[in-house]
Amino acid sequence: xxxxxxxxxxxxxxxxxxxxxxxxxxxxxxxxxxxxxxxxxxxxxxxxxxxxxxxxxxxxxxxxxxxxxxxxxxxxxxxxxxxxxxxxxxxxxxxxxxxxxxxxxxxxxxxxxxxxxxxxxxxxxxxxxxxxxxxxxxxxxxxxxxxxxxxxxxxxxxxxxxxxxxxxxxxxxxxxxxxxxxxxxxxxxxxxxxxxxxxxxxxxxxxxxxxxxxxxxxxxxxxxxxxxxxxxxxxxxxxxxxxxxxxxxxxxxxxxxxxxxxxxxxxxxxxxxxxxxxxxxxxxxxxxxxxxxxxxxxxxxxxxxxxxxxxxxxxxxxxxxxxxxxxxxxxxxxxxxxxxxxxxxxxxxxxxxxxxxxxxxxxxxxxxxxxxxxxxxxxxxxxxxxxxxxxxxxxxxxxxxxxxxxxxxxxxxxxxxxxxxxxxxxxxxxxxxxxxxxxxxxxxxxxxxxxxxxxxxxxxxxxxxxxxxxxxxxxxxxxxxxxxxxxxxxxxxxxxxxxxxxxxxxxxxxxxxxxxxxxxxxxxxxxxxxxxxxxxxxxxxxxxxxxxxxxxxxxxxxxxxxxxxxxxxxxxxxxx
Numbered sequence: 001x002x003x004x005x006x007x008x009x010x011x012x013x014x015x016x017x018x019x020x021x022x023x024x025x026x027x028x029x030x031x032x033x034x035x036x037x038x039x040x041x042x043x044x045x046x047x048x049x050x051x052x053x054x055x056x057x058x059x060x061x062x063x064x065x066x067x068x069x070x071x072x073x074x075x076x077x078x079x080x081x082x083x084x085x086x087x088x089x090x091x092x093x094x095x096x097x098x099x100x101x102x103x104x105x106x107x108x109x110x111x112x113x114x115x116x117x118x119x120x121x122x123x124x125x126x127x128x129x130x131x132x133x134x135x136x137x138x139x140x141x142x143x144x145x146x147x148x149x150x151x152x153x154x155x156x157x158x159x160x161x162x163x164x165x166x167x168x169x170x171x172x173x174x175x176x177x178x179x180x181x182x183x184x185x186x187x188x189x190x191x192x193x194x195x196x197x198x199x200x201x202x203x204x205x206x207x208x209x210x211x212x213x214x215x216x217x218x219x220x221x222x223x224x225x226x227x228x229x230x231x232x233x234x235x236x237x238x239x240x241x242x243x244x245x246x247x248x249x250x251x252x253x254x255x256x257x258x259x260x261x262x263x264x265x266x267x268x269x270x271x272x273x274x275x276x277x278x279x280x281x282x283x284x285x286x287x288x289x290x291x292x293x294x295x296x297x298x299x300x301x302x303x304x305x306x307x308x309x310x311x312x313x314x315x316x317x318x319x320x321x322x323x324x325x326x327x328x329x330x331x332x333x334x335x336x337x338x339x340x341x342x343x344x345x346x347x348x349x350x351x352x353x354x355x356x357x358x359x360x361x362x363x364x365x366x367x368x369x370x371x372x373x374x375x376x377x378x379x380x381x382x383x384x385x386x387x388x389x390x391x392x393x394x395x396x397x398x399x400x401x402x403x404x405x406x407x408x409x410x411x412x413x414x415x416x417x418x419x420x421x422x423x424x425x426x427x428x429x430x431x432x433x434x435x436x437x438x439x440x441x442x443x444x445x446x447x448x449x450x451x452x453x454x455x456x457x458x459x460x461x462x463x464x465x466x467x468x469x470x471x472x473x474x475x476x477x478x479x480x481x482x483x484x485x486x487x488x489x490x491x492x493x494x495x496x497x498x499x500x501x502x503x504x505x506x507x508x509x510x511x512x513x514x515x516x517x518x519x520x521x522x523x524x525x526x527x528x529x530x531x532x533x534x535x536x537x538x539x540x541x542x543x544x545x546x547x548x549x550x551x552x553x554x555x556x557x558x559x560x561x562x563x564x565x566x567x568x569x570x571x572x573x574x575x576x
Contacts, residue, residue: 004112007031007080007123010327011334012098014183014256014284016118020104021078022048028099031123032181033114033266034253035105036161040089043424043455044101045072053088068092094460095426096181103181106161113137116180116264118256119278119335120319121327128269137267138274148276149231153178155271163266164250165273167230169240170195174251176230178266178273182255185283186210186220187242191251197223197242207241207285217460217494218243222285230254233277239285257284260335280335319344322352330361338369356386363395375399383413393417394427397434407438418447423454429465432472439571441472445479448472463493467500474506475572483507498527502534509574514541532561536569543576 009016009031016031025048029038040050055071069092077087089102096103115124128135141148154164163178174191189199197204199221207220220243228238247253261282265274319325329344345362352358363378376399382392397413414431421427432447448469455462467490473483487504491497505520521538524531539554558565569575 002127002129004125005080007125008323008327009118009121009123011118011121011260011330012100013334014260015097015100016116016123016180016256016259017098017100018079018104018123021076022050022074022101023076024078027101029102029104030096030100030181031109032103032105032179033109033116033163034177034179034181035103037090037107038103038105039093039096040072040091040102041093041096042091043459045091046454047101047422047424048074050074052091058090094455094458094462097183098426106156110156110161110268113269114266116259116266118180118260119263119328119331121324121331128267133270136274137265137270137272138276140263141274141276146276147232148274149233150272150274151231153266153268153271153273156268162250163273165230167228167252167254169228169251170226175249176252176254177247177250178254178259178264180256180259182253183284184210184241184257184286185255186245186253187240188247188251189242189244192223192242195225197225207243210241210243210245217463218245231275233275235282238283240283241285258282260331278335280337319347322348322355322358325351326355326358326361329365333361333365333368336368338365341365342369354385356382356389356392359385360389360392360395363392367395367399372399372403388416388420390417390420390425390427393420394430394434398430401434401437405438407440410434410438411440411443414443414447418450423450426451426461429461429468432468436468436472436475439475439568441476441572442478444472445469445476457489463490463497463500466490466493467497467503470500470507471503474503474510475574477510477573480507480511484511496523496527498524498531498534501527502531502537505534505537506574509537509541512544514544517541518545530561532558532565535561536565537574540574540576 007018009018011017017028018031020027020029027044050072053071053073058069058071069090072089072091074087074089075085077084112125112127115126117124128137136150138148138150151165154160156163165176165178166173167176168174169187169191172194192198201223204221204223207222210218210220220241222239222241224237224239226237228235228240261278261280262275263278267274319328325344326348329341329348332338332341332344342362342365345358345365348355348358349362359378359382363375363382366378367375376396379392379396379399382389383396393413394417397410397417400409414434418428418431428447428451432444435441435444435447448465452462452465452469466486470483470486470490473479473486484504484507487500487507490500491504494500501520501524505517505524508517508520518538518541521534521541524534525538535554536558539551539558542551542554555566
């Protein structure tokens with residue numbers, strides 16, 4: 001087999017990321033086996049000041065719907081130590097998560113067979129030589145003397161680049177797409193329905209939201225199915241996520257969670273796919289909030305099941321340098337195997353004691369394991385080594401907020417992080433949320449505005465960002481007309497969203513428009529009956545209208561949910 005050098009992949013949560021350079025500037029791209037071409041976001045185009053190229057009639061389709069796309073040309077694109085001139089990218093989508101400015105798609109990945117060894121932080125491209133049609137290519141399984149599965153995949157070409165195969169849900173055949181760009185595996189609503197499951201079925205729970213290419217945010221649900229079988233691997237009583245998505249003839253996305261728990265070889269040369277199980281949860285069932293829906297979001301949720309020890313096949317290729325240990329540590333962290341993550345990241349820190357990023361990554365693993373003091377020490381060291389490490393600054397601020405730190409403790413880190421980031425960076429939204437968490441709505445408004453002013457209004461995160469700015473303005477009692485405009489725009493994008501109605505209710509309360517405030521709070525509480533701020537705001541509005549008993553009952557109910565809500569509201573001048 002002819003192999004290219006290993007492609008280093010760093011897991012950022014469930015996003016497999018590779019580092020590149022665009023016109024000499026560092027850029028992170030998500031490895032996306034479901035993308036027909038490599039992509040950049042419109043925000044990245046603005047950030048890197050790239051010229052658009054004429055390409056009429058181009059549109060793209062994904063989980064978030066379909067949209068008209070454009071094309072840009074990168075003068076110098078550097079990847080894996082090589083530089084290419086005048087490289088074209090498709091421009092579409094809104095956000096690919098975190099620091100990612102784009103996707104590395106099938107125009108790169110389909111030039112050969114692809115081995116996805118995400119648990120070890122590596123992707124390998126290989127071309128079998130000679131007559132290998134009958135050769136079993138799961139070479140790592142032979143060395144570990146372990147079984148593997150192999151399945152047929154549909155032939156792929158330029159027009160149909162996806163890796164497609166079949167699986168069995170409750171014994172019925174379904175068509176699946178292997179897609180590393182989808183963080184979490186996802187069934188269509190139709191496939192779930194054919195298996196006898198709907199969102200209102202007994203035992204179905206909220207799965208959060210999903211979004212991708214396009215501008216649609218999709219609600220998802222989680223429930224238990226009798227079985228899920230792919231190849232020789234069968235999961236009895238499998239918990240799976242499903243949502244209202246259109247996959248153009250397929251029934252399920254097999255996402256990065258599956259790739260992380262398996263070693264996968266896509267043998268396009270044979271129209272076969274080989275895989276072995278690494279250990280740990282096969283499907284990540286952490287609920288994902290709607291993008292920037294509300295301030296003060298918690299850190300990432302845990303997995304749905306306890307991880308099992310990594311398989312021997314997973315550790316065949318031991319890292320030889322700090323970067324390799326760090327990548328494997330990040331992958332273990334994403335798999336919720338925190339002990340393995342900390343061990344590998346400790347080795348990376350020992351081998352490269354001046355690399356700020358490794359201490360930040362170990363700090364996150366400590367935090368995920370519940371070791372806050374160790375996490376804080378690592379964040380301190382990361383910032384000492386690199387004072388403008390925005391990830392570590394935000395991580396330390398977030399940890400201090402979780403520990404009820406004061407605004408004085410948190411603000412210096414948030415200010416430094418904000419200065420280090422371009423205005424297009426998604427992390428400005430997180431900084432705004434942290435400012436809101438320590439009752440600094442004026443500073444939060446500035447952070448939200450940096451991001452909002454740098455993105456088109458059809459961005460998938462825009463509705464949540466506008467709502468967050470509306471809330472901050474309402475909480476501070478400043479710029480109430482602009483706040484109302486923000487909330488109205490957010491609700492136009494995503495009607496009947498409880499958090500947005502709650503924010504607009506506060507704007508109306510601040511403007512002494514008590515009837516409209518009560519109407520919005522009623523609507524919010526109809527959707528989510530236990531929103532403390534909606535109960536408290538409605539209680540104040542009712543008191544102002546002379547509805548004393550009803551108002552006091554609302555305030556009592558709000559205080560039962562958040563005992564200090566009256567104190568917090570009063571600190572912003574929101575009183576009876």
